[in-house]
Amino acid sequence: MITLHDKKYTCPVDVTLGFIGGKWKLLILSHLHWQEQSSYTRLKENLPGVSEKMLSQQLKELERDLLITKQVVSRKPYRVMYSLSGEGKSLAPLYEFVSEWGVRYLKKHGIDYIQDQHLYK
Amino acid sequence: MITLHDKKYTCPVDVTLGFIGGKWKLLILSHLHWQEQSSYTRLKENLPGVSEKMLSQQLKELERDLLITKQVVSRKPYRVMYSLSGEGKSLAPLYEFVSEWGVRYLKKHGIDYIQDQHLYK
DNA sequence: ACGGTTCCCTACTTTTTGGTAAGTTGTTGC
DNA sequence: GCAACAACTTACCAAAAAGTAGGGAACCGT
Numbered sequence: 202m203i204t205l206h207d208k209k210y211t212c213p214v215d216v217t218l219g220f221i222g223g224k225w226k227l228l229i230l231s232h233l234h235w236q237e238q239s240s241y242t243r244l245k246e247n248l249p250g251v252s253e254k255m256l257s258q259q260l261k262e263l264e265r266d267l268l269i270t271k272q273v274v275s276r277k278p279y280r281v282m283y284s285l286s287g288e289g290k291s292l293a294p295l296y297e298f299v300s301e302w303g304v305r306y307l308k309k310h311g312i313d314y315i316q317d318q319h320l321y322k
Numbered sequence: 323m324i325t326l327h328d329k330k331y332t333c334p335v336d337v338t339l340g341f342i343g344g345k346w347k348l349l350i351l352s353h354l355h356w357q358e359q360s361s362y363t364r365l366k367e368n369l370p371g372v373s374e375k376m377l378s379q380q381l382k383e384l385e386r387d388l389l390i391t392k393q394v395v396s397r398k399p400y401r402v403m404y405s406l407s408g409e410g411k412s413l414a415p416l417y418e419f420v421s422e423w424g425v426r427y428l429k430k431h432g433i434d435y436i437q438d439q440h441l442y443k
Numbered sequence: 444a445c446g447g448t449t450c451c452c453t454a455c456t457t458t459t460t461g462g463t464a465a466g467t468t469g470t471t472g473c
Numbered sequence: 474g475c476a477a478c479a480a481c482t483t484a485c486c487a488a489a490a491a492g493t494a495g496g497g498a499a500c501c502g503t
Contacts, residue, residue, distance in 0.1 A: 202370060203435060205433065209371075213427075214349055216428060228333070231333075241479070250332065252462055278479075281480070295416070295419055298416055298419070314333075314334055345491075361449080361450090363449060376490090400449070400451095
């Protein structure tokens with residue numbers, strides 16, 4: 202058993218899941234992977250179904266865990282940009298693989314995702 | 323929006339998450355990845371903290387989703403073996419990557435997982 | 444015949460997660 | 474001055490996921 206930040210993990214896989222688990226995190230991260238950077242509103246528009254509560258909550262956790270970076274672009278009109286940090290980018294193979302696996306699965310089942318979707322590359 | 327088996331997905335990443343999401347699935351799958359095959363009891367022993375309810379529930383779903391295979395090894399004394407199916411094996415890079423990322427994270431934070439853990443290679 | 448083991452299932456409760464809806468601050472544009 | 478927009482926060486509620494605790498069938502060894 203591994204103890205980290207007061208939580209218990211059974212193995213390295215479990216540790217990683219602690220960072221990217223949850224309904225929206227991998228979605229947010231891979232969005233930022235394809236888009237490089239994104240504002241709060243853009244993120245919201247590109248993650249169909251996410252509520253603002255969930256979005257800001259998950260963004261806060263991802264920032265706390267150092268997977269993403271939030272930069273305040275301007276203060277007078279308060280504008281913000283989210284992007285992957287170095288740590289977040291180190292998960293890039295995962296975003297790619299998970300996405301490609303999904304695409305392959307859909308193809309195998311005769312669904313052409315390109316026609317239906319509207320965000321990922 | 324992608325519809326598959328009466329559920330809605332926003333993108334390919336979401337589709338993949340539909341199969342491997344949840345607290346125990348990736349743990350079960352990667353266990354089977356390292357161990358090749360495992361009995362119910364062995365699985366239980368090697369996933370610290372899993373309840374029998376969760377274990378059999380998740381195994382059932384993984385089998386339904388064709389990621390694992392259950393073979394009845396003997397009937398007189400009822401014995402069973404779980405292993406990855408072809409589909410399950412196609413996720414192998416993911417098990418490897420997620421595990422290695424966890425190991426790297428732990429090392430970076432000065433935790434030597436080999437001493438603490440008891441299952442993954 | 445009895446305890447132990449394997450391989451589960453089920454009802455119930457708790458915890459966690461997620462959703463709704465509204466409010467807030469500070470802008471810009473008209 | 475007022476609506477609109479960006480970037481949130483908060484309180485409250487519902488749903489989903491997970492945990493607890495027990496049962497149960499079939500076998501095996503002694």
